[in-house]
Amino acid sequence: QVTLKESGPALVKPTQTLTLTCTFSGFSLNTSLMSVSWIRQPPGKALEWLARIDWDDDKFYSRSLKTRLTISKDTSKNQVVLTMTNMDAVDTAIYYCARTTAHCGGDCYYYLDPWGQGTLVSVSS
Amino acid sequence: DIQMTQSPSSLSASVGDRVTITCRASQGISRYLNWYQKKLGKAPKLLIYAASSLQSGVPSRFSGSGSGTDFTLTISSLQPEDFATYYCQQTYSTMYTFGQGTKLEIK
Numbered sequence: 669q670v671t672l673k674e675s676g677p678a679l680v681k682p683t684q685t686l687t688l689t690c691t692f693s694g695f696s697l698n699t700s701l702m703s704v705s706w707i708r709q710p711p712g713k714a715l716e717w718l719a720r721i722d723w724d725d726d727k728f729y730s731r732s733l734k735t736r737l738t739i740s741k742d743t744s745k746n747q748v749v750l751t752m753t754n755m756d757a758v759d760t761a762i763y764y765c766a767r768t769t770a771h772c773g774g775d776c777y778y779y780l781d782p783w784g785q786g787t788l789v790s791v792s793s
Numbered sequence: 794d795i796q797m798t799q800s801p802s803s804l805s806a807s808v809g810d811r812v813t814i815t816c817r818a819s820q821g822i823s824r825y826l827n828w829y830q831k832k833l834g835k836a837p838k839l840l841i842y843a844a845s846s847l848q849s850g851v852p853s854r855f856s857g858s859g860s861g862t863d864f865t866l867t868i869s870s871l872q873p874e875d876f877a878t879y880y881c882q883q884t885y886s887t888m889y890t891f892g893q894g895t896k897l898e899i900k
Contacts, residue, residue, distance in 0.1 A: 777843035
């Protein structure tokens, strides 16, 4: 059974750096085609994809947030860490991590499944 | 970035209705299109991947179609548990993007 769980502070102050940890089980990030993505959902708004780290340590970021995000992995601990600098009130959201993998026939079609339960991060002084 | 546009933004329907939600990509994405269901307070759930492949465990009343820029999610006969928000997502680009969501409400 694959599970993921997000952890981190519930409250951060403006300009601070947010550090979130995704701890997972049931799969290995050493396995080809495995990745972990981070996604967020501000209150009342849509899902927003943030970043992804692949089994081979390739990293990809949302263009609009690229300068503020860093993603890393610790395969020995089955963890993926996301840091976001210079937090602002507009970054208040539920932050999710999700396993990202692919179904391959001729092409490989990637999808996010399953997702963690999410963690609410509020930004306020 | 590839922009994903869903329509309608909201939809009222009744139990037993057939419902279709559309998703349009700003450029061709082949079949790199997924659909998710999001309920309040719950994590998103994968319904369809690769435009038309039903994820294991998802009821067969859900189906997806399309290729290129235009995609649809169809629920053949709405059940009470289907009232939720639905999102499309493209994985053609290395920078994945979601649609703005379609909220499906009870009429």
